[in-house]
Amino acid sequence: MPKGVRCLVEECIFNEDRDCIADAIEVRSNGNDIVGTAKGTLCATFRFRNFDQGVQSMQPSVHA
Numbered sequence: 001m002p003k004g005v006r007c008l009v010e011e012c013i014f015n016e017d018r019d020c021i022a023d024a025i026e027v028r029s030n031g032n033d034i035v036g037t038a039k040g041t042l043c044a045t046f047r048f049r050n051f052d053q054g055v056q057s058m059q060p061s062v063h064a
């Protein structure tokens with residue numbers, strides 16, 4: 001991963017102090033035919049970090 005990829009998605013297991021530590025990322029359009037703003041993109045490399053369990057997990061916790 002090139003240095004300088006700053007990411008504020010702290011819920012991702014690849015996020016370390018607001019930097020992305022993944023070897024590579026894939027960014028895709030968000031399903032719209034036309035991507036006119038940043039809201040039209042998403043990081044497909046995102047994997048959920050489960051803070052509730054005290055361990056990293058790819059499964060989001062669901063609270064009833």
Ligand code: SF4
Pocket residue numbers: 007008009012013014015016019020021022025043044045046047
């Ligand atoms: S993989 Fe994507 S969402 Fe996760 S830290 Fe890197 S840039 Fe952010």
